[in-house]
Amino acid sequence: MALRELAELALGAALTAGATYADARFVRRCHQVVSVKNGGVSRMAFAEGAGLGVRVIARGAWGFAATSVLSEASVRGAARQAVELAEAAASSICEPVELAPVEPAVAEVPTCAQIDPFRVPAAEKLDLLMACDAAMDIPGIVVRQAETNAWREEKFFASSEGARIYQERLVTQVEVVATAAGNGEVQRRSWPSSHGGELQARGWEIIEPLSLPARAAEIAREAVELLRADQCPKGRMDIILEGSQLALQLHESCGHPVELDRVLGTEASFAGTSFLTPDKLGTFRYGSEAVNIVADPTIPGAAGSFAYDDEGVQARVADIVRNGIFVGYLNSRETARKLGLDLVPAMRADGWNRLPLVRMTNVNLLPGAAGSLADLLRDTDEGLLLVANKSWSIDDRRLNFQFACELGYRIKNGQLAGLVRNPTYQGMTPQFWASCDAICGEDEWKVWGVPNCGKGEPMQIMQVGHGVAPARFRQVMVGVAD
Amino acid sequence: MSDAMNQALLLDIATAAVEACPADQTEAVCVESVQAVTRFANNVIHQNMADRGRELTVRAVVGRRIGVASGVISTADEARALARQAAELARLARELPDFVSLPSPQPIPPAPETFCCDCAASAARRAEIVKQVLETAAARGLKSAGALSTHVSSIAVVNSLGIRATRTLTRAHLHTVMQAEDSAGYAAAEGPSLADTRPSEVAETAAAKAELGRKPISLDPRPMTVLFEPVAAAELIEFMAFFGFNALQYQEQQSFACDLLGQQACAPTFTLTDDGFDPRTYFTPFDFEGVPKRRVELVKNGVINALVYDSYTAARAKPPAENTGHALPAPNDFGPAPTNLVVSPGPASKQELIASIERGLLVSRIHYLNIVHPRQMILTGMTREGTFLIDRGELVAGVRNLRFTERMVQALGRLAGLGRDGELHGHVWLPPLVIEDFTFTSATEF
Numbered sequence: 001m002a003l004r005e006l007a008e009l010a011l012g013a014a015l016t017a018g019a020t021y022a023d024a025r026f027v028r029r030c031h032q033v034v035s036v037k038n039g040g041v042s043r044m045a046f047a048e049g050a051g052l053g054v055r056v057i058a059r060g061a062w063g064f065a066a067t068s069v070l071s072e073a074s075v076r077g078a079a080r081q082a083v084e085l086a087e088a089a090a091s092s093i094c095e096p097v098e099l100a101p102v103e104p105a106v107a108e109v110p111t112c113a114q115i116d117p118f119r120v121p122a123a124e125k126l127d128l129l130m131a132c133d134a135a136m137d138i139p140g141i142v143v144r145q146a147e148t149n150a151w152r153e154e155k156f157f158a159s160s161e162g163a164r165i166y167q168e169r170l171v172t173q174v175e176v177v178a179t180a181a182g183n184g185e186v187q188r189r190s191w192p193s194s195h196g197g198e199l200q201a202r203g204w205e206i207i208e209p210l211s212l213p214a215r216a217a218e219i220a221r222e223a224v225e226l227l228r229a230d231q232c233p234k235g236r237m238d239i240i241l242e243g244s245q246l247a248l249q250l251h252e253s254c255g256h257p258v259e260l261d262r263v264l265g266t267e268a269s270f271a272g273t274s275f276l277t278p279d280k281l282g283t284f285r286y287g288s289e290a291v292n293i294v295a296d297p298t299i300p301g302a303a304g305s306f307a308y309d310d311e312g313v314q315a316r317v318a319d320i321v322r323n324g325i326f327v328g329y330l331n332s333r334e335t336a337r338k339l340g341l342d343l344v345p346a347m348r349a350d351g352w353n354r355l356p357l358v359r360m361t362n363v364n365l366l367p368g369a370a371g372s373l374a375d376l377l378r379d380t381d382e383g384l385l386l387v388a389n390k391s392w393s394i395d396d397r398r399l400n401f402q403f404a405c406e407l408g409y410r411i412k413n414g415q416l417a418g419l420v421r422n423p424t425y426q427g428m429t430p431q432f433w434a435s436c437d438a439i440c441g442e443d444e445w446k447v448w449g450v451p452n453c454g455k456g457e458p459m460q461i462m463q464v465g466h467g468v469a470p471a472r473f474r475q476v477m478v479g480v481a482d
Numbered sequence: 483m484s485d486a487m488n489q490a491l492l493l494d495i496a497t498a499a500v501e502a503c504p505a506d507q508t509e510a511v512c513v514e515s516v517q518a519v520t521r522f523a524n525n526v527i528h529q530n531m532a533d534r535g536r537e538l539t540v541r542a543v544v545g546r547r548i549g550v551a552s553g554v555i556s557t558a559d560e561a562r563a564l565a566r567q568a569a570e571l572a573r574l575a576r577e578l579p580d581f582v583s584l585p586s587p588q589p590i591p592p593a594p595e596t597f598c599c600d601c602a603a604s605a606a607r608r609a610e611i612v613k614q615v616l617e618t619a620a621a622r623g624l625k626s627a628g629a630l631s632t633h634v635s636s637i638a639v640v641n642s643l644g645i646r647a648t649r650t651l652t653r654a655h656l657h658t659v660m661q662a663e664d665s666a667g668y669a670a671a672e673g674p675s676l677a678d679t680r681p682s683e684v685a686e687t688a689a690a691k692a693e694l695g696r697k698p699i700s701l702d703p704r705p706m707t708v709l710f711e712p713v714a715a716a717e718l719i720e721f722m723a724f725f726g727f728n729a730l731q732y733q734e735q736q737s738f739a740c741d742l743l744g745q746q747a748c749a750p751t752f753t754l755t756d757d758g759f760d761p762r763t764y765f766t767p768f769d770f771e772g773v774p775k776r777r778v779e780l781v782k783n784g785v786i787n788a789l790v791y792d793s794y795t796a797a798r799a800k801p802p803a804e805n806t807g808h809a810l811p812a813p814n815d816f817g818p819a820p821t822n823l824v825v826s827p828g829p830a831s832k833q834e835l836i837a838s839i840e841r842g843l844l845v846s847r848i849h850y851l852n853i854v855h856p857r858q859m860i861l862t863g864m865t866r867e868g869t870f871l872i873d874r875g876e877l878v879a880g881v882r883n884l885r886f887t888e889r890m891v892q893a894l895g896r897l898a899g900l901g902r903d904g905e906l907h908g909h910v911w912l913p914p915l916v917i918e919d920f921t922f923t924s925a926t927e928f
Contacts, residue, residue, distance in 0.1 A: 035815060040546075043813040044575035046567065047552035049537070063605075064531040068554040081532055081605075088605035089520070089527035092616055122574040130576070143734045181735035186857040266523040268627035269659045272849065272866075275927075353533040393850040393885075395864040400885055400926035402862050404854045422855065426885070426924055457519055457629045458531075480923055481854045481862065481887045 003052075006075050007158040010054045013079035015160060019056035019086070021099065022079070023159040025310060026052045027352035032118060035147040036129040039137070043147075044122070051352035054079045058086035060096025066353035099333040100343055102313050104162035109307040112300045113170035113203030117150035120204045128212060135217040136178045140224035143179035146216065147197075148172070148207075155310075163312035171303070171463065172206050173199040173451060176216045180223035187226035187421060189219035189406055193244030194388045199449030199463065202301040222419075226407055229419040234479030238383035238411075239425060240376060240472045245405055246365070247448035247466035248389045253429040254286070254293055255363040255464070257398035258320050258328070259346070259455075260335040262358070271455050272396025275429070276326055278339055286326040287433030290368055293321035295330055295344060296467070297361035303449030304363070304465035306348075310356035313345035320363065324434075332358050350460035357456050362447060364467030368439025373470045376440055378414040384478060385409040385416065386423050402426040402480060424481040432473060440469035488514060489648040492638035495538060495561045500640050502562035505542035505569040507584045508642045510561070511770055511811065512538045515635035520608045523627040525616050527609060541812045542568035543584060546577040550813040582797035585805060587644040590774045593759060593767040598675040601632045601652040608632065611681050615658050618685035624692055628658030630679065639772035647772040651764055654679050659867050660688040664928075665698055665880050667691025668847040668867035670713050673906060674764065691846060691868040695880025699871065703884055703922035707842030707898065709835055709872065714848045714865075715825075715915045716907035721851055722859055722890045723754065723820050723910075727780045727788070729795035729803070730817025731856070738859040738891050742786045749897035751828060754781040756790060756808070756820035762904065762911040763822040773807035780820065784895070792818040825912035828900025832914050835899045837875040839916065843884075844870040844877060854887065862887040864926065884922040893917050 007024040014022035028050035035043035051068035052075055063086025067078040125148055132146035151171040158164050175197025179188045192198040192210060200206050241249060257274040261267055276284070286293075297305050297315040308314055311333050320328045329335075330346035335358065349356040370376045377385065386405040394401040408423035409416045447467040454461055496510035503510075514536040521529040538561055539552040549571025551564050603611075612630050619626035631654070638648040656679035657670035669687035671680045710718065731737040738747075758766035758775030768774050771793055778788050792809035795818055796802060808818035836844065846868025854860040862885065869881045899916030 033813065035813075037815055040578035040580070041548070041575040042578060042815040043550070044548065044571050045550035045552070045813040046571060049535075049552075049554035051535070051554065053533075061527065062529060064529070066531075066533040068535045069556060085530040085532060085605045088609040089530040091609060092522070092525075092527040092613060094526065122571075126574075126576055143736075179734065179736065181857075184741055184857070186736050186855075264524075265625070265627060265661075266521075266528050268523055268625075268661065269521075269629060269657060353535065355529060355531055391852045391854050391862070393852045393862045393864065395883060395885070395926045396849045396866050397926070397928060399928075400864065400883075400924055402885060402887070402924070424854065428926070457521055457631065458517065477924075481860055 004156055006052060006070060007156055009072060010052060010075050010079045011158055011160050013076040014054055014056045014083055017080045017083040019058045019083050021057040021160055022054060023157065024052060024054050025352060026156040028154045029351060030152050032150045033147065034122065034125045034129065036133050037145050038143060039133055052078065053352045054082045055355055056082045056086050057097050058083045059090035061086045061089035061093050062097060063089060064355040097334055098337050100337040102333060102343065104159060105308060105312055105314060106164045107307060109167040111168045111170040115204035116170060117172045117204045118152060131213040132176045132216040135213045136220040138220050138224065140180045140182055140227065141178050141220050142181040145177040148174045157310065157312055159312055165308045165312055167307055169201055170203055171199065171201050172203055173197060174207060176212060178220040178223045180227050182227045185227050187223050189223040190388055191215045191219045193448060194390065194406060196451035199303050199451050200301050201303055201305055222407060225419055226421045229421040232408055232420045232423040232479045236475045237478050238380055238472060238474050239476045239478065240380060240383065240385045240470055242385065242387040242470050243446055243468050244448050245386055245389050246468040246471055247450065248392055249403065250363060250365055250466050250468060251450055252392055252394045253398055253401055255360040258330050259358040260329040260331040263329065264335055264338065270457050275397045275399050280326055282327055284326040285324055286321045286430060287324045288436050289324045290439055291321055291324045291433055291436055292366040293363065294318065294366065295320055295361050295363050297345060299362050299447060302362045302447045302465040303463040304361040309345040309347045310349045311347040313343050315345055318344040330358050330360065348462055350462055354460045357460065359455065359462045360453060360464040362465035362467060367442045367445040367469045370438040370440050373440055373444055376438055376470060376472055377411060380411050380414060380472060383411045384423060385411055399429050401429065404481060423478065425476050425478045426480045427476055432476065435474040435476065436471055437474055439471040444469040488636050489638060489650060492636055493640065493646060493648055495558055496638045496640035498558035499538060499540050499561040499565040500642050503540060503542050503565035503569050505544050505572055507543040508565065509541040509584050509771065510538060510640050512638045513635060515633065516602060517631065517633045518608060519629055519631040520612050521629040522612055522616060525619050525626055527612060530605060538564055539812060540565045540568040542572040544569065544572040546579060546581045547572045547575040548578055548581065549575055580798040581794060584641050584643055585771050585773045585793040588774055590647055590767050593765045598652045600676040601634050601654050603632060603676055611679065614681040615685040618689055619660055622689050624689055625661040626658055630656045639770065641772060645772035647768045649767060653764060656681055656684055658684055658688045660692040662692045662696055665692050665695030666867040667695060670907065694877065695868060695870065698880035698882045700882045700925060703925050705919040705921050707839050707916065707918045708920040709839060709842065709844045710915045711846050712905040712912050712914055713907045714845045715912055716910040717848045717851050718861065718890060719823060719825060719910050719912060720908065721853065721861060723780065723823055725853065725856055726859055727790055728817040728819055729789045729791045729799065732789055733795060736856045738857060739786055739789060740857065742891060745786055746784050747786050747891050748781055748784040748894035750784040751900055752781055752784050752894050752897050753826040755779050755824050756822050757824060758822045760822060760824050762824060762906060766822050769807045769809040770811045771809040773805055773809065775807040778806050790818045790820050821909045823910040827902050827904050827913040829902055830899055832901055835901055835914055835916050836872055836877065838899060839872045840874060842872045843881060844872055859890045860887065861890050882928055883926050885924040886921055887923045888921045893920060
């Protein structure tokens with residue numbers, strides 16, 4: 001039986017078993033990783049799998065079951081099991097689940113990738129990674145890593161309301177990392193960013209503009225220099241966050257607290273809740289007037305983009321923060337209905353065997369009027385420019401955060417004035433964003449891909465995007481981890 | 483299907499892959515798992531899911547070139563196709579120069595049967611268990627959130643050098659947060675059987691903490707003596723151990739062991755072992771390469787004593803080291819990791835430990851732990867859901883949550899108390915720990 005027919009079968013079986021709503025998601029995924037470490041191929045791997053997940057409402061409660069055995073019997077079994085799970089949950093609920101209405105869509109959405117990364121010969125990938133490896137092979141570097149990943153996902157979504165949506169997604173990722181060690185110190189530099197490098201829902205065409213071997217040589221020199229650099233100073237300073245670090249700052253301190261399921265308490269036992277409670281919607285000052293944040297899953301090729309989310313809701317742009325005021329959430333059909341909000345499509349599931357949760361899409365800080373990074377530096381008397389994330393941590397309502405970066409540059413009289421190592425900074429979310437007084441312009445704006453956002457029980461990993469331009473924050477506490 | 487039949491099937495699939503693989507050496511790992519998670523929040527079950535899957539991973543070695551193919555498979559023919567794909571990937575790869583060999587078979591000591599069929603509990607049964615927590619919350623005017631998860635997995639490891647190993651593992655885990663208006667409490671329990679989840683006890687513990695923590699006070703962040711309850715301490719120990727005692731991180735000069743191996747870095751009362759046969763942990767007789775897990779004394783009476791190895795790191799060590807059987811699934815370039823950690827207990831009950839603290843904190847749970855500096859093992863994280871001020875040996879008030887930033891190995895050098903009664907949390911069995919001068923660096927609003 002064809003896969004789309006299996007999805008129809010699942011819906012039928014679920015409704016027959018007593019569901020009042022059902023959706024079925026067939027997902028086929030493959031993943032390739034090619035990784036070079038210290039001149040050897042440390043990983044050359046390919047993984048593939050497919051399955052079907054069935055989500056139902058029965059007796060007013062949710063149930064979900066999945067199977068990777070794509071036979072009629074197994075699919076029917078999964079549908080019935082989903083209903084059984086919903087009925088077991090129903091004994092605990094007081095109010096039935098209600099969904100905001102959505103016009104069921106019928107669509108076929110191909111990938112926007114131009115060069116299929118799975119068709120790029122392994123030899124070509126290895127030549128590139130080996131060239132990066134060789135470029136990083138200088139005294140002081142103890143670990144050289146260069147890696148590329150590719151993912152393909154085909155998804156067919158069908159609902160008992162009539163939605164029938166096929167979407168294809170290709171993702172390409174590449175990263176180089178140089179680790180230096182000496183005198184009891186270890187320093188790491190990554191390019192184009194840390195924790196995953198460059199990641200886009202595009203094809204191999206993203207690789208050439210990155211000038212990887214040349215950049216690999218630069219970061220290796222920086223890693224060695226960092227061993228001898230001054231330790232990050234302590235105290236309150238003005239800081240400029242480079243794009244990839246600002247992307248993660250935005251992710252942790254804005255993207256997560258505006259997930260409406262968190263706000264309503266459904267993630268309280270694990271990921272936590274949010275300080276952006278519904279009473280704050282429309283009135284709370286999240287940041288300075290310079291701060292405008294949107295959720296935009298429509299950007300072609302961005303890591304958090306889609307045409308329809310995993311409830312079949314069509315992608316659209318939505319304001320999250322406007323002129324510093326908190327105005328919107330990422331939501332779902334159930335959570336939007338609860339608060340009487342317009343739908344902001346954000347339900348995404350990690351594969352066929354996970355149920356969708358409210359996840360980030362592309363949560364973007366809109367560009368400002370501060371020109372280029374060079375302009376912003378010239379406008380800054382004294383401070384630090386912080387580059388590439390090393391570690392991150394934030395409390396379970398998304399207020400108190402602490403970040404470490406791979407390197408910092410002192411800024412003196414508008415000029416870069418030497419490296420500092422182990423830079424860290426700490427703050428409270430609203431006060432931090434209130435201190436944002438300058439954001440670079442469109443020419444510096446880029447959508448960064450974050451490959452590994454975690455949420456849910458069982459854990460789900462999601463690729464999301466953040467469009468940012470470097471920005472300045474005044475009088476932030478730095479040097480907190482010495 | 484019975485557990486024995488299931489293991490036999492997985493062995494057959496893995497063997498078919500190994501026999502069909504056109505490579506110099508081959509390893510096949512076949513895992514079948516059934517998991518169910520019943521999540522609750524706001525005193526209702528809001529997510530209820532189940533899934534079953536079988537995955538095969540084949541690692542093919544051609545010379546010193548390695549390829550790995552993984553897939554969801556149902557039949558021996560699919561397994562053979564995957565094996566051929568792995569061999570093709572190996573031929574496309576280039577050498578890993580310091581790779582020596584897949585491991586040869588070694589006798590695996592028999593482990594007690596740990597299959598608990600109650601972990602395959604029905605949806606209705608799991609809902610009944612969860613309702614004990616929901617009802618406790620409702621009766622006390624609290625809001626509960628949490629999850630009951632059950633997991634049954636069987637694994638078979640076969641390689642072309644003669645390794646054939648199989649086992650089944652079961653795990654049930656319950657955790658809950660109980661929320662009052664301005665406070666919260668957390669508790670968790672787990673083990674191989676549903677009975678290990680102790681829902682009434684978990685619910686009561688979390689509820690009592692939420693109630694005790696009402697009207698929390700704020701403290702200025704500074705170094706303080708802290709009693710870490712086992713679920714909190716487990717995260718600290720796990721992070722430290724995964725990175726620090728990992729032979730690859732050591733060989734790549736990123737581990738604290740590079741500076742501290744052989745040194746008295748922790749308190750003499752602190753002993754940390756990794757032992758796949760310790761009954762207080764989840765029995766793990768062999769690793770993901772089918773090598774028997776050796777007992778390793780990672781920290782012995784405070785001395786940083788040993789590392790864990792897999793076949794790759796053991797062979798490339800200078801001089802070569804013993805493979806301790808701590809391999810993670812392929813493809814892996816993170817290195818080997820200890821997953822059956824045991825902190826040797828001390829003499830004191832938790833009440834005695836609390837009574838011994840003039841002024842300090844009790845920390846129930848940690849949030850968002852991360853490594854700030856791996857070589858110095860600087861960790862940062864937050865407290866959450868049950869932080870209390872201890873004054874003159876008594877819990878006197880709830881405390882708004884604090885951020886810590888601490889050098890973990892040095893912190894264990896200031897170990898001032900070890901509990902007698904341990905608990906299993908994930909990969910760690912341990913008692914409560916008391917650490918002096920634990921560094922808090924900032925605070926939050928709740």
